[in-house]
Amino acid sequence: MTATDEFGHLDTPLEASSSPALKFEVYARCSTTKARASKMHLPHYTAHTPMFMPVGTMGSIKGITTKQLEALDCHVILGNTYHLGSRPGPELLEKAGGLHKFMAWDRGLLTDSGGFQMVSLLKLANITEEGVEFENPHDGQKMMLTPEMSIGLQNAIGADIMMQLDDVVSSLTTGPRVEEAMWRSV
Numbered sequence: 235m236t237a238t239d240e241f242g243h244l245d246t247p248l249e250a251s252s253s254p255a256l257k258f259e260v261y262a263r264c265s266t267t268k269a270r271a272s273k274m275h276l277p278h279y280t281a282h283t284p285m286f287m288p289v290g291t292m293g294s295i296k297g298i299t300t301k302q303l304e305a306l307d308c309h310v311i312l313g314n315t316y317h318l319g320s321r322p323g324p325e326l327l328e329k330a331g332g333l334h335k336f337m338a339w340d341r342g343l344l345t346d347s348g349g350f351q352m353v354s355l356l357k358l359a360n361i362t363e364e365g366v367e368f369e370n371p372h373d374g375q376k377m378m379l380t381p382e383m384s385i386g387l388q389n390a391i392g393a394d395i396m397m398q399l400d401d402v403v404s405s406l407t408t409g410p411r412v413e414e415a416m417w418r419s420v
Contacts, residue, residue, distance in 0.1 A: 256395065276394040278334060279341040281309035287344065292317050293337050300339045309341055310395070315387050316348035316355075320370055320377065324390035332392025345393035347384045349400040349419075361401065363418070 257275035264270075272283045288295050288303065291314040295303060303311070313333055322336070330336040333343055351368060352359055358369040365380035384399040401415035 274342075276310075276342045278343070278394050279309060281342050285309050287312050289314075290337070292321065293333055300337060303339075304341070310344050311339060311342070313343055313345045313391055313393065314348070314350075315345045315384055315391065315397075316351045316368070316379065318345075318391055319348065319379070319383075319387040321372070324387055327390050327392075332390070334392050342394045343392065344395040345388045345391055345397065347397040347399040348379050348387070349384075349397075349402045352402045353404050356404075365399065366401075 255277060259273045259275070260270050261273065262271040270283070274281045274283060286308065287310050288298075288308060290311045293313060295311065318327065318333065327333055327336060334340060349366075352361055352366055355368060355371065358371060360367045365378055365383065367376055367378045369376060379399065381399040385396065388396040398419070400419040403412055403415045407415075
């Protein structure tokens, strides 16, 4: 079975699973601070928490290889949905078999929703109830990122942990815009 977005592309396989995509297991607790040591059983890897999660915005960590990250015992890398959706794009990622194969990483991947770019690329964004339309800073093309498109991109990436598209505002923003963003993200 495949899913297609409203534009008729981004076919993404939907596979049934007899086990949950994420199993969370707490194996130690601190009675003083309430801190926990846990395991997250992900489709590609069992990650221990707390953990350091390097950011691979566009599918790589600058200055270090995935083998070096494994040697450092990194369990999960964060990928940026907006940037990966722009370059290399969902078609190339699907052709490569997802970001895991594209970057030779067999451990966990977490993707953001693309929502943070509503703050970092605000001058290139138009936020509506439908989603957010971005102007690509590299080629000027328009990209409408809807909640459905965000999940479709994250499926093409092959993320183990996905985030819903949230309406992110600057921490300096106050008033009605904050409430609007909160209701839109719920």
